[in-house]
Amino acid sequence: MKYTNEAIRLLELNTQGFYNTANPQEITDLVNNLSEYKVLMDYFATKSQWTGRPGMGMEKTVIENLEKRRVLEQKIREMGKKIITTAEAISKQEHRNLRKILKTSQNVLITSIVLFSLIGIVIGQILSRMIVRPLTQLEKIMEEIADGRFVKVEIRSKDREIVSLTDAFNRMLHELELRKRYLVQSEKLASLGTLLSGVAHELNNPLSNISSSSQILMEEIEEDDLKYKKELLSQIEEQTGRAKKIVRSLLEFSRDRAFKKEQIPLKNLFDETLQFLKGQVPTKIEVALDIPENITIFADKQKIQQAFLNLIKNAVESIADQGKVLIRARRHLAGNECNDTETGIYKYRRYGEDCTRKQDSVNIIIRDTGAGIPPEILPKIFDPFFTTKEVGKGSGLGLAIVHDIIEEHHGCIGVESKIGQGTTFLIRLPVKEI
Known part of the structure; x- marks a missing residue:
């Protein structure tokens, strides 16, 4: 009876909840069955004495009561x-509902995970475009700048910080470019000072x-030897032209x-170029040219001359005595690969670009029989301010400027280079505009 009353009470308290869980008709039947069950149990409890009164017909009464009790x-x-059948049906329905809820929750969870993953990917792409990609581009540009190539930073971004950073780097590059030009001009003026004694x-x-x-002409001006006077005047004109040519070349080289x-x-x-260096080359050092007359290059005369001047001057200075x-120089035809010697020479370049060109070019070799360059120093010779000379005798800019001019x-x-056997520089230049 206790459990029946408790079951009825719970059903009455949570009627709406049970209606949502199971079939309303089943809940109604369960309530009715429990109520009827309670009535029967109450009736059964009140009829605890199923035997009749003593006397006549007692046996019949007992039999009837027993029959009623059995019924x-x-x-x-x-x-x-x-009640049990209805409860089991409700329980099964509840289990089905729970499984359905779990399935729905599982689907919602999976959908949420997929959705959040997609949102994360989209956000990642947006962040990549806004921040990561520009920073990666900036990193690559910084590597080029670190190698000495002042490339303008051009990064498209709507992020204010990235734009500000890009502008700051471009201002820095502009300043570096101006200072680089100043250093190049200073190096050129230093070279010019060295050449003045030779030019003089x-x-x-x-x-x-x-x-x-x-x-002679003034002394013999009264004489009538007109032919001799003309020869002297011709020599004056020739030597004047020679001097003018030297001065003009010097002015062209020094002009910015x-x-x-x-x-x-x-x-x-x-x-x-060798005319400039004539006074700087000792008599025991021979400078030999092996260049066909028909070879031309497409270049800025002043700058390429400065590069050749630095290379020849270094070659002469590397020779101690004799x-x-x-x-x-030789033409390099389009499509031809570098030979073994060229491949070895190009091993020590400042950058790793391929020097085998698809168009015609000119190979220029400047080889000396000097002391050579140690192998541990060789990869650094094109770095700015790197020098093996004593303090005050070299700025360390010569070969760096040569490299920049060639790349330009x-x-x-x-x-x-090999110690004791000399050094060979190989330059490859285009014969026409690229």
Whole structure:
């Protein structure tokens, strides 16, 4: 009875909840069955005495009461069975509902995970475009700048911080470019100062000839030897032209002008460059040219001359006493691969670009028989401010400037050296605009 009352009470308290869980008709039947079961149990409890009063017909009464009890018990059992069946049906329905809820929850969870993953990917892509990708591009550009190539930073981004950072880097690059130009000009002026003694020596010869011819002419001006006088005047004109040519070349080299490429005969360029260095080359050092007359390069004369001047000057300075500097040039036809010697030379380049070109180019070799460069130093020789000379005797900018000039002409430069056997620089330059 206690459990029946408790079951009825719970059903009455949570009627709506049970209706949501199971079939409303089943809940109604369960309530009715429990109520009827309670009535039967109450009735069964009140009829605890199933025997009749003593006297006549007592046996018959007992039999009738026992029969009623049996019938009542049967009804109670049947009602209990109905209650159990209904409860089991409700329980199964609840289990089905729970499984359905779990399945729905599982689907919602999976859908949520997929949805959040997609949202995460989208957010990641957005962040990548806004922040990560620009920073990666900036990192690559910084690597190029660290290698000496001042490439303008161009990063498209709507992020204010990235834009500000890009602008700051571009301002820094502009300042570095200005300072680099200043250093290049300073190095050129330093080279110019070194050349002045040689140029003075070269100018002294034609000026001496002019002076001698003028004196002779003045002494013999009264004589009638007109042919001899014309020869003297011709010598004066020739030596004056020679001096003018030297001065003009010197002025062209020293003038700071805009970068302008043109077709230049290579042999004439080296002849003029060697003219500058004539006073700087000791008599025991031979400088030999092996350049065909028909070879030309497409370059800025002033800058490429500065590069060749630095390389030849370094080659001469590397020879302690007696030796030779060979300057050779050959055409490199389109599609031809580098030979073994060239491959070895190009091993020590500042960058790893391929020097085998698809268009025609010119290979220029400057080889000396000097002391050579130690192998541990060789990879660093193109770095700015790197020098093995004593303090005050070298800025460490010469070869760095040479490399930048060659690269500015879309060429490449490599070096090979062995201690005691000398050094070879190989330059490859285009013969036309790229």
